Amino acid sequence: MKKTMLFFLSVFLLPISSSAQDGFEGYLLADKSDRTELIEAYINPAMKGLIYGMNNGWYHTAKVHKPFGFDISISLNASLVPEEDEMFTLSGLTSINQANGSNITAASVAGSEDINPLTTVSFNENNINYSTTFNAPGGIKENLPLNAVPAPAVQINLGLPAKFEISLRLVPKIGYKDVEGSLLGVGLKKEITDWFGPIDKTPLHVSLLAAYTTMKVDYNITGNEDVSVQNGVAEFNLNSYTVQAIASLNFPILNLYGGIGYGSGNSSLKMLGDYTLSYGPLSRTITDPINSKFNAGSFRTTIGTRLSLGFLKIFGSFTLQEYNTANLGIAFSLR
Numbered sequence: 001m002k003k004t005m006l007f008f009l010s011v012f013l014l015p016i017s018s019s020a021q022d023g024f025e026g027y028l029l030a031d032k033s034d035r036t037e038l039i040e041a042y043i044n045p046a047m048k049g050l051i052y053g054m055n056n057g058w059y060h061t062a063k064v065h066k067p068f069g070f071d072i073s074i075s076l077n078a079s080l081v082p083e084e085d086e087m088f089t090l091s092g093l094t095s096i097n098q099a100n101g102s103n104i105t106a107a108s109v110a111g112s113e114d115i116n117p118l119t120t121v122s123f124n125e126n127n128i129n130y131s132t133t134f135n136a137p138g139g140i141k142e143n144l145p146l147n148a149v150p151a152p153a154v155q156i157n158l159g160l161p162a163k164f165e166i167s168l169r170l171v172p173k174i175g176y177k178d179v180e181g182s183l184l185g186v187g188l189k190k191e192i193t194d195w196f197g198p199i200d201k202t203p204l205h206v207s208l209l210a211a212y213t214t215m216k217v218d219y220n221i222t223g224n225e226d227v228s229v230q231n232g233v234a235e236f237n238l239n240s241y242t243v244q245a246i247a248s249l250n251f252p253i254l255n256l257y258g259g260i261g262y263g264s265g266n267s268s269l270k271m272l273g274d275y276t277l278s279y280g281p282l283s284r285t286i287t288d289p290i291n292s293k294f295n296a297g298s299f300r301t302t303i304g305t306r307l308s309l310g311f312l313k314i315f316g317s318f319t320l321q322e323y324n325t326a327n328l329g330i331a332f333s334l335r
Contacts, residue, residue: 045108051263052149072157090117111138117136118135171183206246207245227278246302303317315328
């Protein structure tokens with residue numbers, strides 16, 4: 001079981017751990033007014049993609065289990081990053097200029113690994129002129145499944161009296177290489193089909209759903225040739241929320257389901273530790289350099305289908321929102 005959770009955690013954290021290993025801490029070489037803006041622009045698509053992914057895949061039917069009936073599902077959510085979020089501009093910054101004198105764009109974490117322009121840092125601090133050149137970090141688009149931000153989910157759904165159903169997603173604190181993380185998600189579904197009179201005699205089911213997920217990730221930063229690190233840690237905290245009205249047509253083998261609602265969330269990134277930055281013969285040390293916050297929110301519309309083969313369910317859906325998200329999974333169901 002632990003190996004299974006490690007596998008899902010490693011996939012969940014791929015956008016974060018890969019981007020950190022690719023050297024986004026190089027943006028710390030910029031002056032104080034620029035470094036936060038650069039790192040936020042670089043990591044923002046991963047944060048948004050994870051928030052939208054964590055809000056997805058909570059259901060594959062509007063019908064609730066009978067009291068104490070349950071299913072266990074394993075699914076993968078893949079949030080598609082819009083093309084405009086794969087890049088960001090390096091113009092308009094006080095300490096960053098391109099080595100060739102032009103203002104161009106760099107890749108975000110969701111961009112191509114081949115886009116890593118040579119970048120010049122030049123600024124004055126305490127009457128000292130600091131200057132160096134480095135390659136801006138490329139993205140990890142080529143390493144992402146479907147070029148999308150992945151968010152796997154292992155979920156247990158349990159039927160309760162009065163046509164309620166509770167859902168739980170849980171990954172206890174475990175580590176993978178230089179990354180340690182944990183996740184907790186709770187959802188509550190209430191079937192309201194009988195509110196609509198004789199409709200409860202048809203294959204149509206209607207429910208309301210609310211869900212919350214929180215994830216915490218710590219990444220040990222090792223630095224690079226330009227950045228020497230002591231006790232370096234990147235702390236990521238993500239929270240996501242969704243409310244939805246859902247409906248499904250439940251036939252013996254093939255089911256159709258969908259929903260409308262809203263999903264949102266917030267996240268933070270703290271870079272802690274001491275960072276000694278090299279500028280040729282000069283160096284400077286900064287402490288706890290980043291404390292950034294991110295937000296995402298969008299109305300959402302979902303359509304999906306499920307194949308029922310006895311206790312085995314195979315399902316897939318697509319959600320239209322700011323970062324459109326696909327979901328594919330299987331469930332083992334009793335009652």
